[in-house]
Amino acid sequence: xxFDFVEETMRRKNARxxxxxSVLALLGIGTATPQTGLVQNPxxxxxxxxxxxxxxxxxxxxxxxxxDGLGYQGPxxxxxxxxxxxxxxxxxxxISRGVPGSEMGPARLQEDEVWMxxxxxxxxxxxxxxxxxPGNAAAGEEIYWDKGSCxxxxxxxxxxxxxxxxxxxxxxxxxxxxxxxxxxxASEYYPPGYEPVTxxxxxxRRIAGVRKNEDTFSIQLMDVNEELHxxxxxxxxxxxxxxxxxxxxxxxxxLTDAELDDLLSYLRTLGTTAASARPVKEGxx
Amino acid sequence: MSRRASSITVGGAVCIIATFGVIASAQEVSRxxxxxxxxxxxxWLSYSGDYTGQRNSPLKEITTENVRRLAxxxxxxxxxxxxxxxxxxxxxxxxxxxxxxxxxxALDARxxxxxWHYRKPLPDLLNVCCGSVNRGFAIYRDRLYMAxxxxxxxxxxxxxxxxxxxxxxxxxxxxYSATAAPLVVKDMVVVGVAGAEYGTRGFLxxxxxxxxxxxxxxxxxxxxxxxxxxxxxxxxWERGGxxxxxxxxxxxxxxxxxxxxxxxxxxxxGEVRPGDNLYTDSVVALDADSGELRWYYQFTPHDTHDWDxxxxxxxxxxxxxxxxxxxxxxxxxxxxxxxxDRTNGELLVGKPFVHTTWxxxxxxxxRPILLPNNTPSAEGTFTCPxxxxxxxxMSPSFNPSTGWLYVTAREACATFYAWPxxxxxxxxxxxxxxxPSGPRAYSALRAIDPLTAEVKxxxxxxxxxxxxxxxxxxxxxxxxxxxxxxxxxxARTGENLWHFQTGASIWAAPITYMLDGTQYVMIPSxxxxxxxxxxxx
Numbered sequence: 001x002x003f004d005f006v007e008e009t010m011r012r013k014n015a016r017x018x019x020x021x022s023v024l025a026l027l028g029i030g031t032a033t034p035q036t037g038l039v040q041n042p043x044x045x046x047x048x049x050x051x052x053x054x055x056x057x058x059x060x061x062x063x064x065x066x067x068d069g070l071g072y073q074g075p076x077x078x079x080x081x082x083x084x085x086x087x088x089x090x091x092x093x094x095i096s097r098g099v100p101g102s103e104m105g106p107a108r109l110q111e112d113e114v115w116m117x118x119x120x121x122x123x124x125x126x127x128x129x130x131x132x133x134p135g136n137a138a139a140g141e142e143i144y145w146d147k148g149s150c151x152x153x154x155x156x157x158x159x160x161x162x163x164x165x166x167x168x169x170x171x172x173x174x175x176x177x178x179x180x181x182x183x184x185x186a187s188e189y190y191p192p193g194y195e196p197v198t199x200x201x202x203x204x205r206r207i208a209g210v211r212k213n214e215d216t217f218s219i220q221l222m223d224v225n226e227e228l229h230x231x232x233x234x235x236x237x238x239x240x241x242x243x244x245x246x247x248x249x250x251x252x253x254x255l256t257d258a259e260l261d262d263l264l265s266y267l268r269t270l271g272t273t274a275a276s277a278r279p280v281k282e283g284x285x
Numbered sequence: 286m287s288r289r290a291s292s293i294t295v296g297g298a299v300c301i302i303a304t305f306g307v308i309a310s311a312q313e314v315s316r317x318x319x320x321x322x323x324x325x326x327x328x329w330l331s332y333s334g335d336y337t338g339q340r341n342s343p344l345k346e347i348t349t350e351n352v353r354r355l356a357x358x359x360x361x362x363x364x365x366x367x368x369x370x371x372x373x374x375x376x377x378x379x380x381x382x383x384x385x386x387x388x389x390x391a392l393d394a395r396x397x398x399x400x401w402h403y404r405k406p407l408p409d410l411l412n413v414c415c416g417s418v419n420r421g422f423a424i425y426r427d428r429l430y431m432a433x434x435x436x437x438x439x440x441x442x443x444x445x446x447x448x449x450x451x452x453x454x455x456x457x458x459x460x461y462s463a464t465a466a467p468l469v470v471k472d473m474v475v476v477g478v479a480g481a482e483y484g485t486r487g488f489l490x491x492x493x494x495x496x497x498x499x500x501x502x503x504x505x506x507x508x509x510x511x512x513x514x515x516x517x518x519x520x521x522w523e524r525g526g527x528x529x530x531x532x533x534x535x536x537x538x539x540x541x542x543x544x545x546x547x548x549x550x551x552x553x554x555g556e557v558r559p560g561d562n563l564y565t566d567s568v569v570a571l572d573a574d575s576g577e578l579r580w581y582y583q584f585t586p587h588d589t590h591d592w593d594x595x596x597x598x599x600x601x602x603x604x605x606x607x608x609x610x611x612x613x614x615x616x617x618x619x620x621x622x623x624x625x626d627r628t629n630g631e632l633l634v635g636k637p638f639v640h641t642t643w644x645x646x647x648x649x650x651x652r653p654i655l656l657p658n659n660t661p662s663a664e665g666t667f668t669c670p671x672x673x674x675x676x677x678x679m680s681p682s683f684n685p686s687t688g689w690l691y692v693t694a695r696e697a698c699a700t701f702y703a704w705p706x707x708x709x710x711x712x713x714x715x716x717x718x719x720x721p722s723g724p725r726a727y728s729a730l731r732a733i734d735p736l737t738a739e740v741k742x743x744x745x746x747x748x749x750x751x752x753x754x755x756x757x758x759x760x761x762x763x764x765x766x767x768x769x770x771x772x773x774x775x776a777r778t779g780e781n782l783w784h785f786q787t788g789a790s791i792w793a794a795p796i797t798y799m800l801d802g803t804q805y806v807m808i809p810s811x812x813x814x815x816x817x818x819x820x821x822x
Contacts, residue, residue: 048709055706059718067702067718113713215768216747217784241725 039089043115044122053120056113064103069124071175073191074104077121078128083172083272091118102173133176133265135258140266143259153247156270162226163210164247165191169271179264184251187244196242197221202235210246214239313426314376319469320537326799329375332421332466332532333680334796337600340682342797345759346804347819352761352773352783354819358805359397361814363388368792369809370678372421372466374429375798380807381443382814383419383466387433391446394800397816401446408435412460412711414482418792420532420678421466423474425494430474432463438476438492450497454478460485460711466532470542470573473500477529481550481593484524484714487565489533489544491576501576505529505546505564512578513563521558524708526550527565531595531678536611539628541570541579543600543613547593553661553703554589554716561586566594568615570630580630585619586652589661590643590701591672592619599683599690600627605736614735616681616692618674621647624735636738638731639675639694642668661701661717671699671726672719673749680753680794682762684776689732689741691754691762691776697726730754730764730772732779742779746770753794755806763806765791771808771815787815 043049058067064074071080084094095114098105109117144150153164170179182189190196195211199219209223219239220230224246233239248254255263314330322335326344333340347355363369367385374381379400380392387407391400411417413434423430428449429441435457440449454476455461460483467476473491481487487505492498505527507513517525526549533544546569549555549562566585569578584594599614613627620641624634635647644653659668673695681692703717726749732741752765761782762774767790773783789811797806806817 048707051707052709052712055704055713055715058702058704059713059715062718063720214747215786216745216766216770216772217786 039087039092041088041115041118041122043112043119044088046119049112049116050119050123052113053116053118056109056117057120057124060107060109061117066175069121071178073174073178075173076175076177078124079131080175081272088118091121102169133261133268135261135263135265137262137265137269139259140262140264143255143263144266147259148250148255148263163222163224165194167267167270171268172271174267176264176268179267180260183255183260183263184249186247186249190245190247194245196244196246198240198242199229199231200237200240201231202237208242208246314424315426316471319425326797326804327375327377329373329796329798330424331374331468332372332423333534333597336535336537337683338534338597338680339599339601339685339756340680340754340794340796341684341756341758343758344797344799344804345757346799347757347761347773347797347806348759349761349775349782351819352759355773355783355785355806355817356820357785358803358816358818360816361390361392361397361399363390363812363814365812368416368418368790369811369814370416370418370420370464370792371809372680372794372796373807373814374422374424375796376424378800379443380814381422381424381429382809383421383431385417385419387417387419387435389419389422389429389431389441389446391443392814394798394805394816397814403441403446403448405433405435405437405439405451408457411435411457411462412480412483412713413462413464414479414713418464419466420464420793423467423469425469425472425474428494430467430469430476430494432465432467432476434462434464436461436463436478436480438463438467438474438490438497440494440497452492452497452499454490455480455485455488458711459483460714463530465530468532468535468542469494470535473573475533475542475544477531477533477544479528479530479547481526481528481547481565482552482713482715483711484526484550484708485528486523486525487527487529487547489529489542489569489571489576503569503571503576503578505567505569506549507563516560516563518559524550524714525558525562525565526552527562528593529595530593531597534598534600535573536600536627539611540573541627542573543568543570543598543627545593545595545598545615547595548588548591551706551708551714551716552589552591553701553719554706555587555660555703557705557716559587562588566592566619568594568598568613568625568630570627582623582625582630582632582651584615584617584621584623584653588619589703590619590659590668590670592617592670592674593677594618595678596676597680598627599681601683601685601735603688603736612735614681614683614690616676616690616694616733618670618677619643619653620670620675621653622690622692622733622735622738624738634735634738638692638733638738638740639696640669640698641675642698661703661719663702663704665700665702667698667700667722669698669723670695671697671721672701673697673751677751678753679751679792680755682754682756682794683735684756684758684762686758686760687732687741687776688734688736689776690735691756691764692731692733693746693750693752693754693764694729694731694743695726695749696724696729697721697749698723728766730762730774730779732762732776744772744774744779744781750791752791752808755795755797757797763795763797763808765793765795765808765810767791769810771795771810771817785815785817787811787813789813
C-alpha cells in the first residue's frame with residue numbers, strides 16, 4: 001500500500017513518547033528558544049531501537065543519503081561533517097524539521113522513530129573514518145573559475161551562470177564521492193529542473209536547454225542563453241528528452257586526478273565555511 | 286432565501302423559492318435507490334456511483350461536441366493539506382465530501398458553499414503508511430457513514446453532520462487505520478481497514494446501519510486449520526497483512542460482495558512467510574449476509590513487491606460467443622489485466638497491460654508464470670512495475686456502449702531491496718525499501734477490451750499518475766493526472782477533447798451529476814473541489 005514517502009504528507013504523533021512534549025519544548029518547537037545540549041536520546045544504546053532506526057533510516061533517508069550513509073544526492077552522514085550540529089537536540093531538530101533552503105524537508109516521523117534514527121546514525125558514525133580529503137582547495141578554486149569554465153553555467157554566491165544548479169552550498173549538500181561521480185560522469189546525471197531537452201517548433205526553430213517543468217500539454221525550459229521559453233506542446237513538432245546532460249564529462253583529459261582532487265577540495269568548502277564566497281571580480285558580472 | 290422572498294407572503298415565498306432557490310429537502314436513501322445506482326442522475330450515492338463499480342453515468346448533456354466549452358462553475362477550498370482522494374456523495378442538490386485528517390463537509394452543490402463541517406479529532410498515536418487520506422462517505426436513509434483514520438466507523442446525521450454513533454473497527458495502536466469509503470449493502474455498512482505495513486492482519490467488516498453493531502467479519506488472512514491457513518508458515522499469519530483499504534462492489538442477484546485485498550506483510554521480505562499467503566493480493570467473493578467466502582482468485586501469490594490488489598473490481602454482463610457472461614474486470618497493480626467469471630472466480634482473461642518483468646503470462650492453472658531474478662535483495666533487484674504499480678486506487682470506468690474499461694496505467698520500474706526485520710507491534714514492518722529505476726516513468730489512459738485484454742487506444746500522460754476515470758453516455762471519458770490536468774477524451778478514439786490545469790496533483794476520480802438541468806463534472810485537486818459545467822446560455 002505504500003506510496004512514495006518523499007511525496008507523502010504523513011501525520012504522525014506518538015503518545016508513547018513520554019518525553020515528547022518536554023523534548024519539543026526544549027527544542028523550541030512551537031514555543032521556546034532551542035536549548036541544545038540539554039536533551040539526550042532516550043534510546044541511545046538500545047539494540048532494538050538501533051535496528052528499528054536502521055530500517056527507518058534506509059527507508060526514509062537512504063534515497064538521498066545512501067543506504068550505506070555515504071551520501072548520494074544528500075550529504076555523507078557516515079564520514080562527512082554534521083553541519084547543523086551534532087548534539088542529540090540538533091539531530092532531532094534537523095530530522096524532524098528539515099533544513100530550510102535545502103532539499104531536506106521534515107522527515108515526518110514519530111518522536112520515538114526520530115530517536116531510533118538518531119541512535120542508528122550514531123552507530124553508523126562510530127564506524128566511519130576521519131580521513132583528510134586529498135587536494136588543495138585554493139588550487140581547485142582557480143580551476144573552477146578558469147580552466148574548468150564552471151562559472152559559465154553554475155553560480156556561486158551570486159556570481160556565474162544560471163543554466164546549471166547553484167553551487168553555493170554544494171559542499172554541504174553532496175558527498176565527495178557524489179561530486180566526483182557527477183564530474184567524471186556529468187552527462188549521466190541531472191537533478192530535477194535541469195533535465196536536458198530539445199524542442200522542435202512548428203516554425204522550424206530548434207531550442208536546446210534545460211527543462212524547468214513539463215506536463216502533457218506544456219513545457220517550460222531555459223535555453224543555453226538563459227532565456228526562458230514557455231511553450232504549448234500543440235505548437236511543437238517534437239520534444240526530445242536528451243539522454244545526456246548539457247554538462248560535459250570531465251575526464252582525465254580535461255582534469256587530471258590531481259586537478260580533480262583540488263577541484264573537489266574547493267567544492268567541498270562551499271556551504272561549509274563562511275569564507276566560501278569569492279569576491280566578485282571587477283567587471284566580471 | 287432572498288430578502289425579497291422573505292418580505293412577501295408565505296405562498297409567494299414558496300413560489301419565489303421554487304423559481305430562484307432550492308428546497309434541499311434531502312430525501313432518504315432507500316435500498317432501492319442504492320440498487321438503482323446512477324439511474325437518477327441527480328445523485329451519486331456511493332464511491333463508484335453504483336454497485337457495479339462501472340463509474341459510468343447516463344448523463345449526456347456534455348458531449349464530444351461541446352466538451353471543449355467546459356469551464357469551472359465554482360470551487361470549494363478545504364484548507365486541509367494532503368492527498369485529496371475523496372469521491373463525494375451527491376443527493377438532491379447537496380454534496381457530502383470527506384477530506385484528509387478526518388474532516389468532512391456538506392456543501393450546496395449549486396454554489397459550493399458549506400452547510401456543515403465535521404471533524405473527528407485524531408488521537409496522538411496514529412500509524413498511517415500513506416497519507417492521512419479518506420476516500421468518501423457511504424449513505425443510507427438519512428445517515429452518512431465514514432471510516433476514520435483512527436480505524437473507527439462513524440454515523441452522522443446527513444442534515445446536520447452531528448454524530449449518531451461511533452464504533453471501533455480496530456486498534457490504531459497496533460497499526461490499523463481506515464481510509465476507504467464504506468459500502469452500504471442491504472442494511473449493513475461494509476468497511477475495510479489499512480495497516481499491512483505495520484504487521485496487522487486484515488479483515489472486512491459489516492456493521493448494522495442502525496445500531497453500529499458488527500454483523501460479520503471476514504479475515505483476509507486465515508488462521509491455521511482454516512481453509513488457506515496452510516499457505517502461511519508458523520505464526521506469520523498473525524501479521525500477514527491483506528488490508529481492505531478500497532471500496533468493493535456488489536452483485537445483488539448473486540448476493541455476493543467483491544472486495545480486493547492488499548499485500549502480505551512484511552511487504553518486501555518474503556522469506557519469513559513462505560507459501561502463497563492467502564488471501565492477500567486477491568479478490569474475494571463473500572456472501573453478503575454472512576461474510577462467508579464463496580470463492581477467491583489470487584492475482585499475486587507470495588507477493589514481494591507490495592502489489593496490493595485493492596483495485597475496484599468492476600462488474601459487467603457482456604455478450605460473448607456462449608451467451609451473456611457475468612464478468613468481473615480488474616486491472617491489477619501487478620501489471621496484469623484480468624477478467625473473471627464472477628459467479629465462480631474462473632479466470633477468463635489474464636494479460637499484461639503494462640511492461641512487466643516478473644511474469645509475462647498467466648498459466649492454465651491461473652497462476653502467473655514467473656520470470657527469474659525478481660526477488661527483492663540486499664543488493665537491490667530491478668523489477669517492473671514499481672511499488673506504486675501498474676495502476677492503484679485510481680478508479681477505472683467501464684462504458685457499456687464501447688464495452689471497454691478505461692484504466693489509468695503507470696509505466697514505472699523500481700529497484701527493490703529487502704532485509705531481515707524484527708517485528709515490533711505497532712511499528713513499521715516493511716522488510717526493505719525501493720527506489721525508482723529504469724526509464725522515466727509515465728502514465729497512459731488505456732481503453733482495454735475485457736474479452737481480449739487488447740488495448741484499443743491510449744493517451745499518454747507525461748507523469749506517472751494516480752488520478753481515476755469517469756465514463757459517461759456523452760461518449761466521454763474524464764481523467765486526471767499527477768501534473769494537475771483534468772481532461773476529457775473521446776471514449777471511442779482516445780482523442781483529447783478538453784483539459785484544464787487545476788494547479789495540484791489529482792489523486793481522485795471525477796464524478797458527474799445533474800442539477801437544475803445542468804450537468805456538473807467534479808474532481809478534487811490539491812485542497813480544492815472543482816465543479817465544472819458548460820457555460821450558461
